[in-house]
Amino acid sequence: MDRRKFIKTAGVVAGGAAAATTLAAPAIAQSMPKLKWRITSSFPKSLDTLYGGTEVFANYVTEATDGNFQVQAFPAGEIVPGLQVADKVTDGTVEMGQTALYYFWGKDPAFALATAVPFGLNNRQMNSWWYHGGAKEKLNKFFEKYNFTAFAAGNTGCQMGGWFRKPINSLADLQGLKFRIGGMGGKIIAKIGVVPTLIAGGDIYPSLEKGTIDAAEWVGPYDDEKLGFYKVAPYYYYPGWWEAGPMLHVIVNNEKLASLPKSYQAIIETAAAYANVDMMAKYDALNLPALRRLVAGGAKLSPFSQDIMDASFKASVETYKELSAQSPAFKDIFASMADFRRDSYLWDQVAEGTYNNFMMAEQRANAL
Amino acid sequence: MDRRKFIKTAGVVAGGAAAATTLAAPAIAQSMPKLKWRITSSFPKSLDTLYGGTEVFANYVTEATDGNFQVQAFPAGEIVPGLQVADKVTDGTVEMGQTALYYFWGKDPAFALATAVPFGLNNRQMNSWWYHGGAKEKLNKFFEKYNFTAFAAGNTGCQMGGWFRKPINSLADLQGLKFRIGGMGGKIIAKIGVVPTLIAGGDIYPSLEKGTIDAAEWVGPYDDEKLGFYKVAPYYYYPGWWEAGPMLHVIVNNEKLASLPKSYQAIIETAAAYANVDMMAKYDALNLPALRRLVAGGAKLSPFSQDIMDASFKASVETYKELSAQSPAFKDIFASMADFRRDSYLWDQVAEGTYNNFMMAEQRANAL
Numbered sequence: 001m002d003r004r005k006f007i008k009t010a011g012v013v014a015g016g017a018a019a020a021t022t023l024a025a026p027a028i029a030q031s032m033p034k035l036k037w038r039i040t041s042s043f044p045k046s047l048d049t050l051y052g053g054t055e056v057f058a059n060y061v062t063e064a065t066d067g068n069f070q071v072q073a074f075p076a077g078e079i080v081p082g083l084q085v086a087d088k089v090t091d092g093t094v095e096m097g098q099t100a101l102y103y104f105w106g107k108d109p110a111f112a113l114a115t116a117v118p119f120g121l122n123n124r125q126m127n128s129w130w131y132h133g134g135a136k137e138k139l140n141k142f143f144e145k146y147n148f149t150a151f152a153a154g155n156t157g158c159q160m161g162g163w164f165r166k167p168i169n170s171l172a173d174l175q176g177l178k179f180r181i182g183g184m185g186g187k188i189i190a191k192i193g194v195v196p197t198l199i200a201g202g203d204i205y206p207s208l209e210k211g212t213i214d215a216a217e218w219v220g221p222y223d224d225e226k227l228g229f230y231k232v233a234p235y236y237y238y239p240g241w242w243e244a245g246p247m248l249h250v251i252v253n254n255e256k257l258a259s260l261p262k263s264y265q266a267i268i269e270t271a272a273a274y275a276n277v278d279m280m281a282k283y284d285a286l287n288l289p290a291l292r293r294l295v296a297g298g299a300k301l302s303p304f305s306q307d308i309m310d311a312s313f314k315a316s317v318e319t320y321k322e323l324s325a326q327s328p329a330f331k332d333i334f335a336s337m338a339d340f341r342r343d344s345y346l347w348d349q350v351a352e353g354t355y356n357n358f359m360m361a362e363q364r365a366n367a368l
Numbered sequence: 369m370d371r372r373k374f375i376k377t378a379g380v381v382a383g384g385a386a387a388a389t390t391l392a393a394p395a396i397a398q399s400m401p402k403l404k405w406r407i408t409s410s411f412p413k414s415l416d417t418l419y420g421g422t423e424v425f426a427n428y429v430t431e432a433t434d435g436n437f438q439v440q441a442f443p444a445g446e447i448v449p450g451l452q453v454a455d456k457v458t459d460g461t462v463e464m465g466q467t468a469l470y471y472f473w474g475k476d477p478a479f480a481l482a483t484a485v486p487f488g489l490n491n492r493q494m495n496s497w498w499y500h501g502g503a504k505e506k507l508n509k510f511f512e513k514y515n516f517t518a519f520a521a522g523n524t525g526c527q528m529g530g531w532f533r534k535p536i537n538s539l540a541d542l543q544g545l546k547f548r549i550g551g552m553g554g555k556i557i558a559k560i561g562v563v564p565t566l567i568a569g570g571d572i573y574p575s576l577e578k579g580t581i582d583a584a585e586w587v588g589p590y591d592d593e594k595l596g597f598y599k600v601a602p603y604y605y606y607p608g609w610w611e612a613g614p615m616l617h618v619i620v621n622n623e624k625l626a627s628l629p630k631s632y633q634a635i636i637e638t639a640a641a642y643a644n645v646d647m648m649a650k651y652d653a654l655n656l657p658a659l660r661r662l663v664a665g666g667a668k669l670s671p672f673s674q675d676i677m678d679a680s681f682k683a684s685v686e687t688y689k690e691l692s693a694q695s696p697a698f699k700d701i702f703a704s705m706a707d708f709r710r711d712s713y714l715w716d717q718v719a720e721g722t723y724n725n726f727m728m729a730e731q732r733a734n735a736l
Binding site for chain 2: 032060063064065066119122123124125127128129130131132133157158159160161220238239240241244261262263266267269270271273274276277278280281282284285286287288289291301303309313317338341342343344345346347348349350351352353354355356357358359360362363364367368
């Protein structure tokens with residue numbers, strides 16, 4: 001073959017290969033497009049459990065796509081203030097957010113059902129209701145008008161009832177108390193004589209110290225320890241009946257989500273599920289050691305009295321009637337949750353609850 | 369430009385592009401190689417919860433890789449018998465398996481700790497111990513000599529204590545009873561006077577009917593219902609203290625796993641986590657409706673008596689001493705589990721247990 005012919009042939013061959021590549025490349029590009037997305041969290045970096053969930057999620061998406069779908073995580077306030085996460089995902093300013101959707105119950109009380117409502121579901125029940133009890137479908141239908149889709153992506157487990165400057169032995173001791181408590185819990189606790197106030201995390205300690213407020217709830221031992229409340233309000237009550245199994249979510253703007261190949265959509269869903277189980281597992285490993293340190297540091301641990309629990313429960317029933325009259329979405333989704341809750345707490349009394357109560361007795365008897 | 373020069377130039381250009389493609393293509397191929405793997409389950413198709421976990425896992429891996437990494441799921445017996453899953457993953461006959469690793473505790477009792485041991489951890493504790501309590505690391509170190517890596521991929525929650533032909537009111541009623549029960553539970557229950565027997569799922573019903581055996585345990589209401597035991601052994605006891613939170617796993621042959629790009633490894637891990645949370649959620653949604661149907665069909669539901677629980681617990685403590693003397697791996701990993709269990713059941717008595725017990729009382733009072 002002469003050189004010219006060779007070059008010509010090589011050119012044709014090369015051209016053919018190039019053409020084939022041109023055909024093949026978009027197929028590859030379609031299934032693994034290079035993307036850089038941002039996820040903005042409602043939580044600060046210092047809450048390594050809650051904000052940590054955003055990082056776990058973002059890292060898995062990036063890793064699972066070999067870096068083609070890069071998701072960068074931002075703590076609250078860096079690109080979006082913590083309480084504007086839903087709005088900024090709705091309008092597409094950021095593609096994704098990680099948040100507790102009950103922050104936005106001012107828009108519609110139905111938002112709270114995605115996270116936790118007082119005397120609602122525990123962690124396992126919340127997962128079951130979400131994945132297999134119709135909640136995912138119902139809530140995402142509701143979120144359509146906010147232009148995002150929510151994926152379960154974390155849970156704190158049952159929270160604590162908070163830190164009080166004085167002992168609270170009965171409902172009478174709660175009267176007129178200024179209690180830092182967020183959301184629907186505040187609405188309910190107001191019905192039993194408490195004055196709910198909402199102040200930012202950083203202002204709680206000085207307010208408790210000065211006595212501007214009498215009590216404050218935050219999350220649980222591991223997160224609470226960081227804020228040092230035990231030094232100024234050592235009476236630590238449980239349970240935080242307003243947050244028995246709060247679910248965190250990754251939310252994704254609907255147009256952005258629809259623009260993704262199915263593979264990336266599947267990766268978002270699985271990475272969120274990983275973050276979901278991982279966060280609960282992390283809290284369960286960290287809370288007890290933290291509680292030990294808190295008690296050693298002077299925290300005085302007690303359950304809320306029965307009359308406080310009973311009055312609060314009664315107030316929650318009234319509140320749900322009011323909210324159901326107010327919001328059709330709340331009415332519909334709350335009814336689904338309430339049905340699920342009734343069945344779940346019946347089932348829990350059989351194998352699971354009986355076993356756990358036996359094991360708790362063994363623990364108290366120092367037999368474990 | 370004359371035609372010849374153009375062709376030459378084009379050839380060079382095309383060649384250049386081809387060369388660039390040659391460099392780029394393997395990078396893409398490396399990150400998303402076309403693979404067809406098989407996963408073989410220890411469970412039959414009829415157990416749609418347990419075997420369903422294999423399908424959930426396989427479908428997510430396939431979807432997340434846009435079909436490049438195709439995982440095909442096989443129920444027990446189709447390509448590998450259910451109780452040979454570990455062996456066939458060890459020797460690389462199949463790349464992956466889905467199983468309850470305690471099936472293989474005959475090789476070493478440490479295997480049981482990956483799934484459940486009597487009076488062990490509940491579902492949430494098992495997840496916490498696995499993901500954040502050191503279990504994943506310790507057990508996968510142990511599994512190195514079996515040449516596979518395990519990923520948490522499901523849970524049944526606390527199982528039921530099984531079906532009995534006659535009422536069992538106390539420890540005395542258990543003496544000499546022939547009880548179909550698997551694994552370590554059988555070893556322990558033998559210490560309190562029961563005769564454990566292991567027969568395959570399909571043979572249980574006729575054996576109970578004829579009275580060849582007096583009792584049988586299986587899983588929980590949803591799975592048990594399918595086998596119809598309530599018709600021939602209607603006394604249904606709880607809890608199944610030998611399986612309080614059995615964890616299922618996806619296991620992957622170590623050489624095969626190492627051959628995968630990091631992205632595929634990450635996808636396996638997240639897809640397994642999705643299957644993990646999904647299976648528990650599914651059981652929690654299906655068990656109560658099934659229990660209602662069973663009770664309507666004549667099942668008589670009771671807890672095991674306190675003396676049975678106490679004697680079984682005592683027998684388990686003895687058994688763990690014996691097994692720890694026998695297997696250094698069991699000794700080390702059991703100690704880690706026992707520490708975690710002690711702390712977890714202390715923590716459970718604070719917010720979570722108090723809340724759940726309050727809610728169970730509300731359920732009994734018909735207030736939910």
